[in-house]
Amino acid sequence: GEDVEQSLFLSVREGDSSVINCTYTDSSSTYLYWYKQEPGAGLQLLTYIFSNMDMKQDQRLTVLLNKKDKHLSLRIADTQTGDSAIYFCAEKGGKLIFGQGTELSVKP
Amino acid sequence: DGGITQSPKYLFRKEGQNVTLSCEQNLNHDAMYWYRQDPGQGLRLIYYSQIVNDFQKGDIAEGYSVSREKKESFPLTVTSAQKNPTAFYLCASRHRGENTEAFFGQGTRLTVV
Numbered sequence: 721g722e723d724v725e726q727s728l729f730l731s732v733r734e735g736d737s738s739v740i741n742c743t744y745t746d747s748s749s750t751y752l753y754w755y756k757q758e759p760g761a762g763l764q765l766l767t768y769i770f771s772n773m774d775m776k777q778d779q780r781l782t783v784l785l786n787k788k789d790k791h792l793s794l795r796i797a798d799t800q801t802g803d804s805a806i807y808f809c810a811e812k813g814g815k816l817i818f819g820q821g822t823e824l825s826v827k828p
Numbered sequence: 829d830g831g832i833t834q835s836p837k838y839l840f841r842k843e844g845q846n847v848t849l850s851c852e853q854n855l856n857h858d859a860m861y862w863y864r865q866d867p868g869q870g871l872r873l874i875y876y877s878q879i880v881n882d883f884q885k886g887d888i889a890e891g892y893s894v895s896r897e898k899k900e901s902f903p904l905t906v907t908s909a910q911k912n913p914t915a916f917y918l919c920a921s922r923h924r925g926e927n928t929e930a931f932f933g934q935g936t937r938l939t940v941v
Contacts, residue, residue, distance in 0.1 A: 726870075728868060753929075753930075755930075760935070760937075761934055761935065762918055762920075762932030762933050762934050762935055763871075763918070763920075763930075763932040764932070765929045765930070768929075808870065808871065810930075815873055815876060815886065816861060816873070816876070816920070816922070816930055817873065818863070818870055818871040818873075819870055820868065820869060820870030821870040821871070
């Protein structure tokens with residue numbers, strides 16, 4: 721079945737780059753997404769990548785997709801304290817399956 | 829303003845009582861979803877609906893029920909059969925197209941005492 725896996729925690733210093741990783745199982749996924757969740761709130765879409773792309777850059781965000789290994793990553797350049805949140809990757813099938821979420825903690 | 833609204837934000841119920849969580853959207857989205865969020869477990873899919881009058885079980889449907897009588901509304905009932913109902917519940921909606929963003933409500937925190 722469909723499954724999406726992420727590591728649970730990541731801690732970085734302000735100004736460093738953050739890399740959040742995700743693996744998925746459904747090779748038929750056409751789109752993969754990164755969502756951000758602030759404390760006590762819903763999720764907001766950060767960015768997405770189409771499955772025939774290897775990389776997508778959007779300001780401080782870079783998404784890398786290795787379709788062969790079913791591995792997705794989100795790099796945040798110059799990480800700020802306001803980036804502290806939980807980040808979810810998701811794959812689009814009929815169900816819209818999310819990973820467990822990676823809690824990013826940014827220390828000043 | 830267009831959006832997706834969950835109510836109430838906080839809900840307290842006694843053990844053994846059924847409770848219904850509201851989710852309404854005015855985005856004209858066909859698909860709607862209910863997720864449960866527990867610490868360290870991310871979002872787990874409870875039920876989803878791709879079209880009015882139709883819905884499917886997600887990964888953890890036991891102890892929950894839904895209805896989709898109107899496009900705008902997808903209420904979730906947490907029944908007394910749900911063994912551990914205390915959690916944060918999130919509703920989402922999206923168009924059914926190939927690449928469409930899912931919009932989330934602000935969530936309902938249910939506490940059963």
